Amino acid sequence: MNEIAPLLVGDASRRDLSRQRVLEALRRDGPLSRAAIGRLTGLSPASVSAITGQFITEGLLCDIGADPPEASAGPGRPGQRLGFHPARGAIIGLWVGLDRLILHLADFSGETIEARDERLPLAALDAEALVAILADRVVHFSREAGSGMPILGVGVAFQGFVDQRKGEVVWSPVTRCTHVPLVAGLEAALGLPVDLDNDASAMAFAITQSEPALREGVTACVMLGDGVGLGVFVDGKPLRGVHGGGIEFGHVRFSARGPQCRCGARGCIESFLADYALYRDAMAVSDIGPPAEGRQPSETEMTRLVARAAAGDPALAGLFAEAGRVLAESLTMLIRLFQPDTIVLCGPGMRAWPLIEEALHAALDQRAIPFLARRAGIRALPFRPAFLTEGVIRAALERLDRRLAASS
Amino acid sequence: MNEIAPLLVGDASRRDLSRQRVLEALRRDGPLSRAAIGRLTGLSPASVSAITGQFITEGLLCDIGADPPEASAGPGRPGQRLGFHPARGAIIGLWVGLDRLILHLADFSGETIEARDERLPLAALDAEALVAILADRVVHFSREAGSGMPILGVGVAFQGFVDQRKGEVVWSPVTRCTHVPLVAGLEAALGLPVDLDNDASAMAFAITQSEPALREGVTACVMLGDGVGLGVFVDGKPLRGVHGGGIEFGHVRFSARGPQCRCGARGCIESFLADYALYRDAMAVSDIGPPAEGRQPSETEMTRLVARAAAGDPALAGLFAEAGRVLAESLTMLIRLFQPDTIVLCGPGMRAWPLIEEALHAALDQRAIPFLARRAGIRALPFRPAFLTEGVIRAALERLDRRLAASS
DNA sequence: CTCATTTTGTTCGATCATCAAATTATTGTT
DNA sequence: AACAATAATTTGATGATCGAACAAAATGAG
Structure with a gap:
């Protein structure tokens, strides 16, 4: 009642x-x-x-x-x-990836003041140290990049399972800790309102909002990169549960006999399409050596891999073609579930788009979905790192707007 | 703009x-x-x-x-x-199944006045004849059951892919016609406002609304029966695209090497779990003969099949255990995508619940989903045929409310 | 240049949905 | 029986909104 x-x-x-x-x-x-x-x-x-x-x-x-x-x-x-009013204050957007951080300062009108890309090893830290170091980086960044304006809020885009209602990072490949109370921790350390979102959802939000056409009808944004994420929007509004977790598309099972995924399950879509999965398979079919640091290949290593495949290495090219077929199968599921008007493919993984494109479309045509497929237009969007933080900055600004509209 | x-x-x-x-x-x-x-x-x-x-x-x-x-x-x-005010008028709810029709008359307060279950062969009809015969049945029913009150609206729950925005039945196992303009046709024939919905979505709506606990958080209603349907609700509001089609859960691929589904694709979840699929497999492992009429087993035939399996036929019991495992796999996907607080299992297929339950839970426990699964409580709901029509009646009433609230 | 035209933005009076407070009505409790 | 508690109505005040009138600032035709 x-x-x-x-x-x-x-x-x-x-x-x-x-x-x-x-x-x-x-x-x-x-x-x-x-x-x-x-x-x-x-x-x-x-x-x-x-x-x-x-x-x-x-x-x-x-x-x-x-x-x-x-x-x-x-x-x-x-x-x-x-x-x-640009001078009203600023927002800091933070993207937390594997051993990597993007910091982004935007003014109240949303214009970028400064952005920075840092390497930062996080894997070994416990929950408290993780929160502490993130808070520390934010403070440093705002001190160095700040234009004298007060910081009004912080938005954090995190890889992995996120519970927005509790403000927790439930699980993430970034850290071995689970249920990290990130929002509470950062708010206490910074004294600022903090918004948390799954990075793929946030990126999908930024992309959907950036173009009027994508704010009409149903838009599904698939993000390829360190993982595989999805955001679905109906008339510009996100489709998500009350817990505010993203749609964990990357951890839907693709095949029962697939490789072990980072999340612990077996055969997740992500374990076929994510950067680490492609690199793992590349090591198996070529003389490419293991990543320099940890299990996760760097951006440079991925770019080099794509370049070799594009240059004509048939085994590597076949790998990306296979990725295209897996992606087609995954998109088929997505179409059945959400019947999107537009599917936007984006994320760092789009660096391999020329190698994926043909196989994807061939596979999609082959397993066309009776009566549902026709509608979905698939668009490939070149990746910009700013997408990663723009979503949470926008979300933080909108939350601020709601507060400012109310008090009067 | x-x-x-x-x-x-x-x-x-x-x-x-x-x-x-x-x-x-x-x-x-x-x-x-x-x-x-x-x-x-x-x-x-x-x-x-x-x-x-x-x-x-x-x-x-x-x-x-x-x-x-x-x-x-x-x-x-x-x-x-x-x-x-009950005497303000009445709503007719219509469920269209395979060669079967449920007609349901409810007064303005939502109370049932009369319900009727008719056998009606529809498969051979073309689109116009289909619309005409449905209109005819509604007119007859309202004349015979009507309590002198004016009919205020009609709600139709249809099996298959539905486009609410266009008012079309895009595809349905009920008829070989596609893109049937049902809403326009019925509105023209009856002179009444007509609401159309996918039957699983409508049933999920009825169930979610019927219990306050299900209107909080995320509730996913899985309907087992002639097909496999799904409705997802966030705080009592349905999660669906602007086209208003249901989430076509039943036609998500479960296995690439699965049987041919009625929709034309291969390996759909439905082609493992729907009544016709269970009966098909039962015919293969026992001496059970083909359905009396067409390919679709009747309610009686399904009940008899379940009774034989429950009585101890090991081959048949194994069939339902296998269904439990497939269902577990499907629910796993559902949990990853929507992270529901509650999963409600319902529909005519629940007649076999005692045979499915154990295998389902065993399989779910086995492939527990890291960090996401704990939350979802699974509830089995005994089937009532009235569920099939209550959803669209409720939807029609709510649309009426909106109109009456506005005009003044 | 002059003046009609068009669009922007402000000011002012009237409207009306809402609320708080006071009032009446109806029950249970002591 | 007196009192407390809740329900429903009446009344006066508030204030957000709109329409209309008006001022401001541009274009363009003659």
Whole structure:
């Protein structure tokens, strides 16, 4: 007998909802004139003026010049564009990979101030040390890169199983610890609100939000790289359980007789398609030696492997073709489950796309799914490291927006 | 640059939203006093009185006596319970199975007035004839069962792939036609609003809504019967794409070397677990003959098969144990993808539950999923045919509520 | 250059859904 | 019987919103 939704009761929350809608429109569609905000939110010009005026005095929004001429295109007074006040503060986005860290500082409007890529061995640490060192790196980074602005929040994208509700890293290839209370630990150490997400989900979020076309209908983002991840979005909103864990696509079983996966199970999709899996198989069919550090091949080693395969090594090329066939099978499952309009393939693994593409499409055509397949358009997206952090930064900003819209 | 949500602008829609919330609370939690509605929706007593008063004069709600004594339990004036006015009208729910039809008449409060189970050969019909005969059965049923009340809407639960946005049956084992425009056809023939859903999704909806505990967290309902279906719900709301097709769990590949499925693909989960699959395998390992009509075994034939296996036929019992293992594997995938708090097993196939249970749990224990499995509680729900239609009736009522809340 | 036209943004009065508080009603408890 | 407790209604005040009127700033035709 819990409440349906305690939101939107009374006049105070009614105003808050309108404020929220204004901020949402601005986050989605960049700087906007008051008139445009009115059209997008459905509020009257009078209300938009009142609300934006309030936001400006609160230092949340600011005027950033007239509409560019191409936007107006006709007679009439040009609109004054409003945007998030960059100097309001900054957000730090953190991606935690295998022995590697990406730190990303963005201002309140979402613009990148600085990004940094660090090598950092994490595997041997216990949970407390892991949290401590991450907090330490964040503090250092914000001190060195910070532009004097206050840090408003931190977003963390983590490889592995994540429980957003508890703020825990349940399991991750990054560390042998399980159930690491990352959010509580970082919030205590930093004194800042911390958002946690699975890295593939966060990346899928960044990609889906980055393009209006992907915010319509069902978009499935498959991330290939250290692991295999998936994010599914319906009209721009993520499809996920209340626990906020990602859809653990990479750990769905592909074959009962497959190799042992890092997660402990056998035959996971990831254990065929992830970087480490491809490298492992490459070692078996060629004279390529083991990775320099640990079991995980570095970006350079992966690039070299792909280059050799592309140069004509038939055994290695066959490996990637086989990966394409496994991927096709996995996408087939994905199509059956979610019937996406668009499937976006992305992630570091896309470095091998030219080697995968043909086999993938051939296999997909061969095992076309009656009545469901036609719809899904498959798009390959070149990888940018910034994708890894943009998702959590965006999420942190949106959470901030919700808080700022409410208090008034 | 589409609007964020054109709802809730201006005072008119503000009232409509409150009206909607009142109706939602009443649909969810049965008859309620005004005070209880206030607590559930967060509205003040004054507003609840105003809104419910309006609904009563509109003939939508009615007073149905005082709160039962066990509800109040203490001093104080007992509340007067409000409920949907039963005489406002009726909804017809229709389930379309293989050569079989269930018709279900419910009043505006959702109470069953009459239900009927008909045999009806549909396989040979073309699309137009299929729509025509379904419309004809609905008209006959409403004439014979109708209690003089106007019919307000029709809900149809159909086996197979359904596109709710287009109102189409994309593919179904019921008919060899594809892309049947069922909603348009029935609406034209009946002059009534028609809701269409996949039958497993609708059943999952009915089950999830029927129990408060299942409306919290993530609930996955797996339906075993003529096919294998799935509905996933997060806090009582269905997880589905914009096209409104169900999650085609039954047509996810289980094994590349599996039997041919009705959908045309090979090795679908359904082709191992559906009634027809179990019967097919039973024919192979025993002297059981082919089904009396077509390829599809009847309920009686399936019951007899289960009885023989339960009586001790080792070959047949092994068949169901094998089904338990396949189901375990499928649930493992489901857990990885959705991390449900509860998995509900239901549907006609549950007649064989005692034969499946042990093997299922043994296999699940054996391939326990690191860090994810612990959470999911598996519940077996005895099958009731009414589940098949209650979901679409509920959906039709809720759509009606939304319309009635809006117009005023 | 001048003026009509068009679009942007603000101001002001009216509307109306909501709430808090007061009031009436109805029960159980002491 | 007096009192406490809960339910429902009435009433006055609040305030978010809208429409309409208006000011501002651009284009373009003559």
